[in-house]
Amino acid sequence: MAGRRFLGISATLLALPGLSLAYPADLAGIHQREITARQASESYDYIVVGGGQSGLVIANRLSEDPTKTVLVVEYGYIENDPAQEGSSKFKPTSATAWKQRLLYNVTSVDLPGLNGLKNGPVYAAAVVGGGSTVNGMMLDRGAPENYDNWAKLNNPGWSFNELLKYFKKATQLDLPDPVLAKDFNITYDLAAYGDKNSPIHVSYPTYQYPGIKNQVQGMKEMGVQLQKEGALNAHGLFWFPGALSAATVTRSYAVSGYYRPVASRANLHLLTGHRVNEVVFDKSKRATGVTIQERGTPNGDPAVVRTVKAKREIVLTAGFLHTPHVLQRSGVGPAGLLKEAGIPVVVDLPGVGANLQDHPGFTHGWRYDTDANPNPNSMFTNQSFAQWANNLWAANRTGPRSLTVGNVGAWIPLPQLAEDWKEIVAAIRAQGPADYLPKSYESTLIAGYRAQRELLAKAYSGLGTGVLELPFNARGQAIMAVEHQLSRGTVRVNTTDKYAEPVVDFNTFANPVDPLIAARAWQFVRRWMATPAMKALSPVELSPGAALTTDEQLIAAARSAAGPGEGHGCCTAAMSPRKLGGVVGPDLRVHGVTGLSVGDNSVAPLIVGAHTCATVYAVAEKAADLVKART
Ligand SMILES: Cc1cc2nc3c(=O)[nH]c(=O)nc-3n(C[C@H](O)[C@H](O)[C@H](O)COP(=O)(O)OP(=O)(O)OC[C@H]3O[C@@H](n4cnc5c(N)ncnc54)[C@H](O)[C@@H]3O)c2cc1C
Ligand SMILES: *[C@@H]1O[C@H](CO)[C@@H](O)[C@H](O)[C@H]1NC(C)=O
Ligand SMILES: *[C@@H]1O[C@H](CO)[C@@H](O)[C@H](O)[C@H]1NC(C)=O
Numbered sequence: 276m277a278g279r280r281f282l283g284i285s286a287t288l289l290a291l292p293g294l295s296l297a298y299p300a301d302l303a304g305i306h307q308r309e310i311t312a313r314q315a316s317e318s319y320d321y322i323v324v325g326g327g328q329s330g331l332v333i334a335n336r337l338s339e340d341p342t343k344t345v346l347v348v349e350y351g352y353i354e355n356d357p358a359q360e361g362s363s364k365f366k367p368t369s370a371t372a373w374k375q376r377l378l379y380n381v382t383s384v385d386l387p388g389l390n391g392l393k394n395g396p397v398y399a400a401a402v403v404g405g406g407s408t409v410n411g412m413m414l415d416r417g418a419p420e421n422y423d424n425w426a427k428l429n430n431p432g433w434s435f436n437e438l439l440k441y442f443k444k445a446t447q448l449d450l451p452d453p454v455l456a457k458d459f460n461i462t463y464d465l466a467a468y469g470d471k472n473s474p475i476h477v478s479y480p481t482y483q484y485p486g487i488k489n490q491v492q493g494m495k496e497m498g499v500q501l502q503k504e505g506a507l508n509a510h511g512l513f514w515f516p517g518a519l520s521a522a523t524v525t526r527s528y529a530v531s532g533y534y535r536p537v538a539s540r541a542n543l544h545l546l547t548g549h550r551v552n553e554v555v556f557d558k559s560k561r562a563t564g565v566t567i568q569e570r571g572t573p574n575g576d577p578a579v580v581r582t583v584k585a586k587r588e589i590v591l592t593a594g595f596l597h598t599p600h601v602l603q604r605s606g607v608g609p610a611g612l613l614k615e616a617g618i619p620v621v622v623d624l625p626g627v628g629a630n631l632q633d634h635p636g637f638t639h640g641w642r643y644d645t646d647a648n649p650n651p652n653s654m655f656t657n658q659s660f661a662q663w664a665n666n667l668w669a670a671n672r673t674g675p676r677s678l679t680v681g682n683v684g685a686w687i688p689l690p691q692l693a694e695d696w697k698e699i700v701a702a703i704r705a706q707g708p709a710d711y712l713p714k715s716y717e718s719t720l721i722a723g724y725r726a727q728r729e730l731l732a733k734a735y736s737g738l739g740t741g742v743l744e745l746p747f748n749a750r751g752q753a754i755m756a757v758e759h760q761l762s763r764g765t766v767r768v769n770t771t772d773k774y775a776e777p778v779v780d781f782n783t784f785a786n787p788v789d790p791l792i793a794a795r796a797w798q799f800v801r802r803w804m805a806t807p808a809m810k811a812l813s814p815v816e817l818s819p820g821a822a823l824t825t826d827e828q829l830i831a832a833a834r835s836a837a838g839p840g841e842g843h844g845c846c847t848a849a850m851s852p853r854k855l856g857g858v859v860g861p862d863l864r865v866h867g868v869t870g871l872s873v874g875d876n877s878v879a880p881l882i883v884g885a886h887t888c889a890t891v892y893a894v895a896e897k898a899a900d901l902v903k904a905r906t
């Protein structure tokens with residue numbers, strides 16, 4: 276249960292009503308170009324649907340040309356809580372305080388693969404800046420092979436080497452404290468990062484707990500390859516920075532990096548608290564505008580709905596949950612589903628809302644009986660340590676309290692995770708491609724999955740990507756994740772109410788290989804804990820529990836412990852050819868219509884073996900370049 280409980284707890288804690296905080300002066304500027312619906316023009320050159328993470332990146336880049344007008348429509352509001360936002364009251368603990376008021380209230384349908392889990396959480400942000408405003412600020416990239424596999428699905432231009440310039444365009448590294456870097460061997464390669472013009476700062480905190488040295492050394496004793504720079508080689512063992520500015524120790528995110536600096540542009544309008552209902556098409560299937568309505572007004576009521584026109588292009592950046600929802604509501608999606616919902620079909624595109632992926636998470640829990648001193652518990656057990664930590668934070672924003680979720684981890688390739696890796700790969704190849712897919716998948720989706728699965732089987736056989744994420748931060752427990760799941764889910768419009776939240780089926784662990792990876796993960800952790808470096812801490816297993824030893828027991832434990840996702844939902848408007856169930860081409864334009872593209876995490880055909888924020892920045896930067904180049 277541990278994994279599920281962990282995610283559950285953070286959500287519940289957060290649901291506590293927030294204190295009402297005064298509006299901080301240093302954030303005032305971001306309201307500059309916020310408009311009311313009445314102030315919105317009749318038409319814009321570009322309309323960006325969703326002012327989340329990718330939407331703000333694209334709006335920034337498209338409005339660089341002062342002769343082009345840009346409207347961003349966002350359902351959420353600008354977040355003013357300084358604990359979440361950039362200001363001296365910012366709290367690093369916002370990394371795990373996922374506030375429900377900044378999220379959509381959506382849960383998955385029952386999940387048989389997770390022992391019938393009901394109401395499995397679906398994490399999707401509903402706030403300006405989207406996921407980057409609420410997330411854990413863990414800013415790691417996928418392994419090069421992950422993006423190369425995107426390119427191999429008939430998507431020229433999307434290999435890692437071709438995307439690297441966009442990763443660099445988005446992020447700059449604030450150098451770590453040299454004394455700490457030397458002590459912990461935190462290495463980096465500046466070739467992975469951009470210069471002072473890159474909007475997002477990534478940095479390392481000024482403190483790490485000494486037990487991390489045992490954990491890193493234990494991984495090395497396991498034979499896991501230590502990388503100099505994870506951002507260029509995200510497999511094996513590596514340090515990774517967080518999305519915080521080192522100078523201010525505040526969240527560096529789409530609002531601070533991409534929106535606030537350009538909020539005064541006269542050609543950029545942000546309309547918050549409004550939902551895009553539909554994209555409007557003309558007879559030639561060209562997207563000519565969007566219908567919008569204010570949050571809280573009667574759904575679809577002609578008295579409150581208005582249309583805004585787009586002269587050049589509409590870019591969908593409503594996230595993995597709502598980009599397919601908006602498309603389906605607009606008549607672009609699986610024809611059978613649309614007919615059931617009474618929506619006139621513009622294009623029968625079965626891939627819209629299919630191919631849903633995330634990272635099923637589950638914990639391991641150990642107690643260290645001879646733990647290093649100090650350790651993360653010292654904050655609670657040692658008053659003088661806690662006092663020292665509080666003083667450092669209060670005086671200079673340094674020390675243990677500047678830590679977020681952690682900065683080092685191992686991404687274990689299957690041949691290192693499991694002795695029986697060859698049999699696992701053979702089992703993947705032996706499956707019928709449709710065996711574990713949702714019933715709604717038709718022939719192009721099955722063909723697309725077959726192509727994906729071939730790439731995954733190859734990835735599972737090599738050392739180029741981790742099938743397991745195993746982060747650590749000196750604690751005896753951690754949330755691990757199945758990085759490249761074989762199961763696939765769906766996001767589908769509610770057929771009785773197209774304005775209700777979409778119906779999400781994660782379909783987690785439908786494919787039996789996925790929980791087997793979790794079982795092998797727990798066995799791997801046991802071997803790690805038995806290395807000399809880790810034995811020095813006298814680890815004792817608490818969960819899943821040393822009594823569980825057989826595959827059957829461990830798989831059963833995985834099915835009851837795992838959560839369906841970590842807020843990394845993706846791939847629901849996948850970049851792939853139409854005959855492979857794709858929704859957009861490598862130019863990100865939606866198949867079968869014109870004037871409409873997608874620029875968010877939905878376009879990934881395969882989930883990357885990383886938290887998704889860094890990837891979304893790169894995708895959105897490239898999306899903006901593609902849109903500019905053609906219009
Ligand atoms: C709680 C949480 C924690 C996470 N932790 C991490 C982490 O530590 N590290 C990491 O790398 N990644 C993390 N992620 C993932 C990462 O933040 C997301 O993958 C990324 O931000 C998604 O960007 P996006 O632009 O695709 O979508 P979003 O940023 O979600 O943007 C979509 C926006 O569209 C808006 N919208 C939706 N429908 C409509 C509509 N009809 N009309 C108008 N607006 C609409 C939404 O309100 C939202 O603001 C986390 C995500 C969540 C939710
Ligand atoms: C989700 O529920 C919370 C209350 O728990 C609310 O504040 C928030 O506005 C809801 N989110 C959306 C997108 O409606
Ligand atoms: C430090 O990291 C580098 C690069 O990953 C590695 O080559 C080196 O062996 C490490 N040194 C120590 C002392 O761990």
Ligand SMILES: *[C@@H]1O[C@H](CO)[C@@H](O)[C@H](O)[C@H]1NC(C)=O
Binds near residue numbers: 649657661663
């Ligand atoms: C408490 O922390 C201080 C340093 O802040 C350290 O010197 C001391 O040994 C710690 N006490 C215990 C009991 O660990």
Ligand SMILES: *[C@@H]1O[C@H](CO)[C@@H](O)[C@H](O)[C@H]1NC(C)=O
Binds near residue numbers: 666667670671
């Ligand atoms: C804060 O930084 C200043 C300047 O480096 C230093 O003199 C001071 O001792 C620091 N304060 C604490 C509590 O560490």
Ligand SMILES: *[C@@H]1O[C@H](CO)[C@@H](O)[C@H](O)[C@H]1NC(C)=O
Binds near residue numbers: 770771
């Ligand atoms: C669809 O929406 C209706 C009306 O809001 C709701 O009662 C129903 O539970 C929803 N169906 C699903 C499967 O979520």
